[in-house]
Amino acid sequence: MLDAVFDSLRDAQKKLALESGENKNKALLAVAEAIRKDETKILLANTYDIEKARQTDTKESLVERLRINEDRVHEMIQGVKNIANLPDPVGKVRAGWTLPNGLFIESLTVPLGVVAIIYESRPNVTVDAFALAYKAGCSILLRGSSAALNSNQALVTAIKYGLKAGGGIEDAVELASSGEHSEVNEILQARGKIDVVLPRGGHNLIQYVLANARVPVIETGEGNCHIYIEPSADPQNAAEIICNAKTQRPGACNAVETILVHRDALSALAPLLTEKLAGKVKLRCDPQAKAAFGETSAAAQALLLIEDATEEDWETEYLDFILAVKTVDTIDQAIDHIKRYGTGHSECILTDDLKSSERFLREVDAACVYVNASTRFTDGGAFGFGAELGISTQKLHVRGPMGLEALCSIKYLIRGSGQIRP
């Protein structure tokens, strides 16, 4: 039963909401130091998790997600320091105005409250999520996967030790560690106790949370991302961007899944792209694109596996070394395709044409709309947010990479001199 934990998080949050930025930063830096000191313990705990995962025949890619090494620990430490160095998101005046009757109204940022995150594998999320929450004056309940339990316990022990050493509020972070699935349900039902739940993980986790939550949820995740290539785009640069967006980390939600190639861009792009992707990426092409790729050098073709695209390909987030290729005749067709199949995550146009770039930015409805850059930049760290809690694909409250601002609400302060309502 998490009731006592909810109450303790709520009490801690009320204190944390009133902490000065200076005190919060001091506590965060002490947490960074505590993680550094506990590095050996953390790595040891992680080896237990890895061994356990291997013994239960976990897929090697999942085992890899679980792994922490020295570099990862240093990244976590640096992440906490980066967050400490960001400006305090709390107490910022967002707007202010005076009514005709003299009432002076201001809206001020305040912490969102008590946050819960339900996540899979990657133990670095434990540290990132805690640090962002603490900085924003929110207490946080961490519900990691049972596969990462030892690692998460070691990390939270270090975090709490650091908070104590740095004069922070230890009770502002708790790990839900029973490993029981009922714990997830208890969190999802905790209306009035938890202000928001963030699911971070695969499709099934997110759908489960959406279907069962009685507390507000921020939906994250699915990214069926597109890059549309116009004839005016430099083909060499286009090939580099597409290759980066597809292969730099294909399992990420901001990886490109379908490219929409203008028919007049196809012949210049195909050989350059073949060269970049050959031996790494399978293509699923419509007939016109297939023909263009078929005209590239025999050597390249030998390494590039081309299959026929079906309707399903336009709908699929592969999260793999597979890329769908569709030929379009106009920018309208590209925008329509994105409207129909896009998940509102990250969409990109490669062009040298001003009208096209402005139209694309204006008409495509997605969290992040790019001109001439890789979609892989959709990321809290890359955006300069210090870290991220995930990438919101909903429009309510927060959209795109979630950093400190996503953990804030507002309150109105109204200063009067005796006004009553007529």
Add this chain to the structure above:
Amino acid sequence: MLDAVFDSLRDAQKKLALESGENKNKALLAVAEAIRKDETKILLANTYDIEKARQTDTKESLVERLRINEDRVHEMIQGVKNIANLPDPVGKVRAGWTLPNGLFIESLTVPLGVVAIIYESRPNVTVDAFALAYKAGCSILLRGSSAALNSNQALVTAIKYGLKAGGGIEDAVELASSGEHSEVNEILQARGKIDVVLPRGGHNLIQYVLANARVPVIETGEGNCHIYIEPSADPQNAAEIICNAKTQRPGACNAVETILVHRDALSALAPLLTEKLAGKVKLRCDPQAKAAFGETSAAAQALLLIEDATEEDWETEYLDFILAVKTVDTIDQAIDHIKRYGTGHSECILTDDLKSSERFLREVDAACVYVNASTRFTDGGAFGFGAELGISTQKLHVRGPMGLEALCSIKYLIRGSGQIRP
């Protein structure tokens, strides 16, 4: 089945999102004109609703909520005009920065999407909600109560006629009018089709929506509001503010329910407040307050009904001519009481002490925190938002009166020159 309606609202919203502010305003002014032209029809339709309600023995206060007269219609028309005159909330740059690699990121306001509102009685909500949504580029599904069906149909007919006449997008507004309860459930399950549902009405409606929605909900409503009175406050002005906050519209969620009187403010306030409230308001007092009110003039006492307060009184949102009175010894006690019993709606301090006012503003966690003014100002119209969709008592996305900003999301525009992620 609302599926076709959902699709039509989605298509209309995509068009509306790209409309210029000028075109939206032109359409809204044409709607104002159409309502003016249809005034007789609207009033006639309303008389049907009123008669039907009387025949089914509806409580007179509910019948009153249903009633539209000429003044109300003129208020609706003026409301639409006011909203047309507000600045366009869409397309505002909220932030912008350049990354070290040269990527230029901007966050821009965009419409939230397709909105549904489920509301009771008051037909003016029909017009307010439509006008705010249209201005913000959102299409809206209106699900009013069956008691107001004729009025709402007449209003939506006028709205659609106006949109047509003004070159607007008629399909951006629909009334769900089957009267079946299953319709509500269909709306609540429409994940991916409806971006947010706003329940506006009594406790039961809101709880039902919260318990059953699969789409994001903005919680509105309950206001157990407090006024804390310090000895330094002018007692005459304090009595006026309390009387206004209690009696100007006791059924509103921003009406005061409990006053927390500093023990040293009690003797000066009691006679003045007795005078103001006698014959109108029942008091539920703790022993110390009861004694103080007992020392006021016999004539006043004869008109003032004083009862003993119980624990339940501190928890109750009366929405009636009843006021709970509690004596406190310190500002800490007042803040603690609000922390425990407040619903985070509107809280007020009456004081002449700077330290107290700053502490209260900082430490009280509510949508609206007042110094020296009536809590009745918590209202979109009063705040200058043109109208309101309701008052949010949650912290996610929007808090306090919901105007145009509550109907916006953001998107990130990222302009590059060939950047790839290292």
